Amino acid sequence: xNFADPNASPTLDAPSADxxxxxxxDPNINSMSLAPEExxxxxxxxxxxxxxxxxxxxxxxxxxxxxATNSGHQWITGDTASKAGDSxxxxxxxxxxxxxxxxxxxxxxxxxxxxxxxPARIQAVVSARQHAKEQQWKGKWPGEMADLQRxxxxxGQLGQFERALGFRLxxxxxxxxxVGPFVGKQIDLRLKLNDETGFSEPVExxxxxxxAKLYK
Numbered sequence: 001x002n003f004a005d006p007n008a009s010p011t012l013d014a015p016s017a018d019x020x021x022x023x024x025x026d027p028n029i030n031s032m033s034l035a036p037e038e039x040x041x042x043x044x045x046x047x048x049x050x051x052x053x054x055x056x057x058x059x060x061x062x063x064x065x066x067x068a069t070n071s072g073h074q075w076i077t078g079d080t081a082s083k084a085g086d087s088x089x090x091x092x093x094x095x096x097x098x099x100x101x102x103x104x105x106x107x108x109x110x111x112x113x114x115x116x117x118x119p120a121r122i123q124a125v126v127s128a129r130q131h132a133k134e135q136q137w138k139g140k141w142p143g144e145m146a147d148l149q150r151x152x153x154x155x156g157q158l159g160q161f162e163r164a165l166g167f168r169l170x171x172x173x174x175x176x177x178x179v180g181p182f183v184g185k186q187i188d189l190r191l192k193l194n195d196e197t198g199f200s201e202p203v204e205x206x207x208x209x210x211x212a213k214l215y216k
């Protein structure tokens with residue numbers, strides 16, 4: 001660019017550079033004699049990628065085989081024994097999409113025991129739930145009923161997930177839950193911030209487009 005020589009004597013027809021700055025030229029104001037520069041497009045900067053935890057609410061999700069975290073840890077959709085060895089943990093990985101079409105990875109874990117699915121156990125849960133309703137139990141069930149409540153919670157969570165999938169859960173020949181048919185299926189899930197960890201996590205499930213309609 002060509003700038004006026006500061007040592008040259010001003011002429012009568014030279015434009016004034018004093019715009020209320022006490023006689024000092026404002027470098028942020030273009031002189032009328034300068035050719036305008038081409039303005040770059042800013043359209044792609046109209047929306048910044050979201051950071052931090054996403055707002056609590058319903059989102060669309062696709063079940064995936066797994067994903068790697070930024071630290072290199074690999075989460076896999078699968079069914080494994082618990083550390084204690086007396087139950088199973090079915091982990092399901094999701095690619096979740098928000099309203100802005102951004103995608104993040106999450107996982108949910110379902111704990112269950114092989115004996116939770118026997119006809120006798122299922123019937124016991126039905127009877128216990130009715131009794132709990134009649135007695136207006138709040139929170140943990142009393143005494144020996146606590147173990148039955150654990151089964152009730154397990155099959156309740158799995159039942160909600162089964163309804164979201166739209167087909168019945170199946171077991172492998174070893175008697176564990178078969179996660180193979182889940183991969184690629186789309187559902188809705190509700191994210192909720194965990195105050196202890198500071199991260200959002202899936203806490204509820206529904207059929208695709210049943211609850212996350214705002215995100216379509």
